[in-house]
Amino acid sequence: MISTKRDIYEHYNNDENIAITMKQHEQKRLRVLIFLGGFLSMLALMYIIPRATLTLNDKMLSQDPATLEQVREGNDIRSLKINVKEFNGVWQVVNASVEMYLYSAYYDDRPSLLTNPVIRVIAVSESQVEQRKVYCYIWYDVSTDPFVEVAEILHLGAGNNRHGKYFREHIYTCKLQTSKDIPKAISIELEETDVKLPEPSTYMTVQVPEKPETKQDFINCVSVTFWKVDPYRVVEWMELHKLWGVNKVTIYNSSIEDESAKVFLHYQKEGFVDFRQAPQFVPDPGEMSILLTMSPVICDCLYRNMHKYNKVVVTDLDEMIVPRTTLDYKSMLDEINNRQPSEHKALSYMFRNDYFFMDPQMPEDTDMPKKLATLRHRVRLPPSGPGYSVKSIIDPQACVVMHNHFCWVRTKGHDTNGHTVDVNVDLAMNQHYKKCHFDKYLGKPGECARMMEEQIADDTMLRFKDKLIENVSKQLKSLGLEL
Ligand SMILES: *[C@@H]1O[C@H](CO)[C@@H](O)[C@H](O)[C@H]1NC(C)=O
Numbered sequence: 001m002i003s004t005k006r007d008i009y010e011h012y013n014n015d016e017n018i019a020i021t022m023k024q025h026e027q028k029r030l031r032v033l034i035f036l037g038g039f040l041s042m043l044a045l046m047y048i049i050p051r052a053t054l055t056l057n058d059k060m061l062s063q064d065p066a067t068l069e070q071v072r073e074g075n076d077i078r079s080l081k082i083n084v085k086e087f088n089g090v091w092q093v094v095n096a097s098v099e100m101y102l103y104s105a106y107y108d109d110r111p112s113l114l115t116n117p118v119i120r121v122i123a124v125s126e127s128q129v130e131q132r133k134v135y136c137y138i139w140y141d142v143s144t145d146p147f148v149e150v151a152e153i154l155h156l157g158a159g160n161n162r163h164g165k166y167f168r169e170h171i172y173t174c175k176l177q178t179s180k181d182i183p184k185a186i187s188i189e190l191e192e193t194d195v196k197l198p199e200p201s202t203y204m205t206v207q208v209p210e211k212p213e214t215k216q217d218f219i220n221c222v223s224v225t226f227w228k229v230d231p232y233r234v235v236e237w238m239e240l241h242k243l244w245g246v247n248k249v250t251i252y253n254s255s256i257e258d259e260s261a262k263v264f265l266h267y268q269k270e271g272f273v274d275f276r277q278a279p280q281f282v283p284d285p286g287e288m289s290i291l292l293t294m295s296p297v298i299c300d301c302l303y304r305n306m307h308k309y310n311k312v313v314v315t316d317l318d319e320m321i322v323p324r325t326t327l328d329y330k331s332m333l334d335e336i337n338n339r340q341p342s343e344h345k346a347l348s349y350m351f352r353n354d355y356f357f358m359d360p361q362m363p364e365d366t367d368m369p370k371k372l373a374t375l376r377h378r379v380r381l382p383p384s385g386p387g388y389s390v391k392s393i394i395d396p397q398a399c400v401v402m403h404n405h406f407c408w409v410r411t412k413g414h415d416t417n418g419h420t421v422d423v424n425v426d427l428a429m430n431q432h433y434k435k436c437h438f439d440k441y442l443g444k445p446g447e448c449a450r451m452m453e454e455q456i457a458d459d460t461m462l463r464f465k466d467k468l469i470e471n472v473s474k475q476l477k478s479l480g481l482e483l
């Protein structure tokens, strides 16, 4: 760590990349002087002028004069040692009077933002933070001086209660004043009544999403996975998505049991799955704090992959978007574009939900392999209404906040007419395989029986049967399981 002005000066002089012109230099000095104009004491002058004349191109402190003054008023945090508290080796805990947990931070320079690049910090916090200022301290490589900004707070989920407090999934967006340099790290801190600008207690490495020369077609970002998972269902799901042309699947582990994890590790070894850790942010029994990480991991997957794939598919492991007139996702989207044309350059597609309930009241084709749910369960309900539990395929260049069902917040440049196609149910649907949950969910016994009165035979999946059986058999064999 650099602790004296002399060290800093030498440090910068040694760095060839950060030479700036005399003109910028003068402008900077002028700006600082204007901000502080009337308040300058002799002491302040002695302090500010030497600092403002350093040859730094990251000395662009916030343009909010109030923040600038606080930093100048002796809250010079460059020499502070940051004592980061981590939970589960993943979540960083903000030292604040309300609970705040940080998952990851990404550099976002998508052209359609129509602004300078920003840093997106994915977090779960008590909703009270929305009434306070959340600060971003932006750390560049060449300096131990942070650049301070007030974060913009976006919701990325509906929130949930936990130990009597209301938690909400957030993205803190930190504006950058330059598109030239990429920050190395970021601290997120909360305004407190007694401390204007708190000492940094977090330090997140800013991840820069890969930008390969050529993009691949599809990645599936699966929401958080936990506890027990049926390996047969997973193999069937994975092989179908391969068949449909999905290049990669991201799985986030929140306490998946070791026996269930084997199937994901198998696919990771094969290169098809990116298996990532998303433990709970607090040691909490039950599902609440796991469910609060659902949208955070979907957004993590979106940001991590926004330049690598043309489209992002978001579905859970008990459902799948199935093309009905074509054999893979690429030709399915071509077909949708033909039949439901839109001029929009970064389209999202919304697929209607359709339940293929796996209850005994629904007929099951016992001639099909026992472990292949989509071949045995070929009787469905009528499709759900528009907007109900829809699933999406989105353009990652256009989405800021991706939720389980659709994109909540779009980039400014792509937030224009015709951005989403409500896909016709004869072209594709989201087929949802589970036991009916409505009796319990709605507290209305008999609701499931009522829903299952109308049954529709549907042989769509038979078109994939031969390839599916062939490849599932191979995978099960190498996993030591039988079809
Ligand atoms: C947390 O913040 C308080 C002030 O609000 C400070 O006294 C304390 O040292 C901080 N702790 C850490 C670990 O940063």
Ligand SMILES: *[C@@H]1O[C@H](CO)[C@@H](O)[C@H](O)[C@H]1NC(C)=O
Binding pocket: 239, 242, 243, 467, 471, 474
């Ligand atoms: C089926 O498996 C083989 C061998 O693992 C693979 O090369 C092929 O691409 C798979 N087919 C599909 C449609 O996924």
Ligand SMILES: *[C@@H]1O[C@H](CO)[C@@H](O)[C@H](O)[C@H]1NC(C)=O
Binding pocket: 088, 253, 254, 255, 256, 261, 265, 279, 280
């Ligand atoms: C999944 O997450 C749990 C909880 O954090 C952890 O104990 C376990 O080792 C993880 N499994 C794998 C395969 O990484």
